[in-house]
Amino acid sequence: MVYPRLIALDMDGTLLDGESKVPEDFWPLLKRAEELGVVIAPASGRQLATLQDQFGDDLSYIAENGTAIAHQGKIIDVSVLPDDAVYRILDALQSVTVEHDVVLCTPTVGYVSEDANPDTFTQLEKYYYSRESVAELRSMVEGSDIIKVAIYCAAGSEEFIAPVIFEAIPDHNVAVSGQAWVDIMPAGANKGAALHHMAEKLGISIEETAAFGDYLNDFELLQEAGTAVAMDNAHPKLKEIADLIAPSNLDHGVITVLTEWFDKMQAEVETQRANR
The missing domain is CATH 3.30.1240.10 (Hypothetical Protein, Haloacid Dehalogenase-like Hydrolase; Chain: A; domain 2)
Incomplete structure (x- = not known):
């Protein structure tokens, strides 16, 4: 597979555990992502202010189901309902x-x-x-x-x-x-469209993106992503279009898959260094 440079993560039912909390094992992975040059973007129906309170201002965000996109503390695009x-x-x-x-x-x-x-x-x-x-x-x-x-x-x-x-x-x-x-x-506004817009802003091809989701508001997100990951607890319609099924959010499936990806990416980096 093409390892992603931009990874969009849904929150409820996906990254968050059964108590709607971020698993503690996620924070070291966020640091590893930065070291590997990978952008992690929470992609949620939640409000931008809520996501920033959870993760800080410095990340990229797809908020309000794709109607608000932010990068490093600044709103870079919104879609407004008439x-x-x-x-x-x-x-x-x-x-x-x-x-x-x-x-x-x-x-x-x-x-x-x-x-x-x-x-x-x-x-x-x-x-x-x-x-x-x-x-x-x-x-x-x-x-x-x-x-x-x-x-x-x-x-x-x-x-x-x-x-x-x-x-x-x-x-x-x-x-x-x-x-x-x-x-x-608004018509045309969804998490998938927002992922495409964010990738363009960051100079990342859509093939180098990945997305994790569990419910119907993640459908377009998984459709658009280069690698679509549905959780084991996902709606059946998401599983139908997924490239990969991750363990459930209760089993910290996002952590499992990201750890596997980052381990392989790190191994490739070390191999390249050794061959120079």
């Missing part, structure tokens, strides 16, 4: 009787209704480090540069939310991001 699309989403959700809450995501802050369910706020603490409670979401749409609309439904996002949103917003990108989440991004 205001009318956001209004259509909010209008369509009025017909949903199952309990749910909405987050309007800008590049720097997530807006949520101050009347949201307490369980929603518990979830937001994990995913939206920078957030603001507001009295009326509709009042925040105009002029806010909404890059993503996230909908939380504990009863099941794929069953209760996705069908309504697919019908209301056929012209934009709707992704089932987890059992309880649906994300809506």
Whole structure:
């Protein structure tokens, strides 16, 4: 295989363990990647501010399912939903009787209704480090540069939310991001497109990229990557397009695969040095 120079890592269900924490064995691998000239880019539906709080400002990031791209502390690209699309989403959700809450995501802050369910706020603490409670979401749409609309439904996002949103917003990108989440991004915006854009910015060919993922919002990411890695716990549709199946996130599959790759890359480097 072509060893990657840019590796995109999904978070929940992929890199993070069962407690939504970064495995301790990842941090030495991050240092090894830097020494080998490999760029590690967390690629998540999570907010950029949340990812930067987890990993620091110096990494490259694909945040908000590809609608915000950052490199070394600077946002280098965003994709914005038209205001009318956001209004259509909010209008369509009025017909949903199952309990749910909405987050309007800008590049720097997530807006949520101050009347949201307490369980929603518990979830937001994990995913939206920078957030603001507001009295009326509709009042925040105009002029806010909404890059993503996230909908939380504990009863099941794929069953209760996705069908309504697919019908209301056929012209934009709707992704089932987890059992309880649906994300809506601008047409053409997804993790895969963001990976391609980041690779171009860094002067890396797409063949020299790799991506790890577990759920449907990672589908385009794995499609685009030079080497597609699905976790053992991944959605069946991701496994169908994967080049490699890694052990599950609970078994630290990302750590296992990266260690194997980096060991082989280091061995090649040492062989080249010895032959000079």
